[in-house]
Amino acid sequence: MRLIRIKADACKGCGICVAFCPVKVLEMSGGLNVRGVHFPVTVENGVSKCTKCRICMIHCPDFAIVVDQE
Numbered sequence: 001m002r003l004i005r006i007k008a009d010a011c012k013g014c015g016i017c018v019a020f021c022p023v024k025v026l027e028m029s030g031g032l033n034v035r036g037v038h039f040p041v042t043v044e045n046g047v048s049k050c051t052k053c054r055i056c057m058i059h060c061p062d063f064a065i066v067v068d069q070e
């Protein structure tokens with residue numbers, strides 16, 4: 001199972017998740033989603049740095065990120 005699940009097409013491109021991640025796991029992709037905006041992706045080797053704090057998930061206004069804590 002993937003630790004960080006990003007629902008790209010639910011994202012409105014606000015960048016909050018990227019700004020709030022304390023360990024800089026996320027960055028905005030160069031691509032566009034169905035809403036015509038950039039969405040977050042994990043940086044190279046980013047998943048291994050994720051502390052599962054869920055700050056990104058809690059602050060996303062569109063519920064577009066889910067972080068599994070198993």
Ligand code: SF4
Nearest residue numbers: 021050051053054056
């Ligand atoms: S769960 Fe925390 S560490 Fe992991 S990507 Fe989200 S904000 Fe960053």
Ligand code: SF4
Nearest residue numbers: 011012014015017060
């Ligand atoms: S906080 Fe949510 S809506 Fe904003 S860029 Fe991140 S995933 Fe997209």
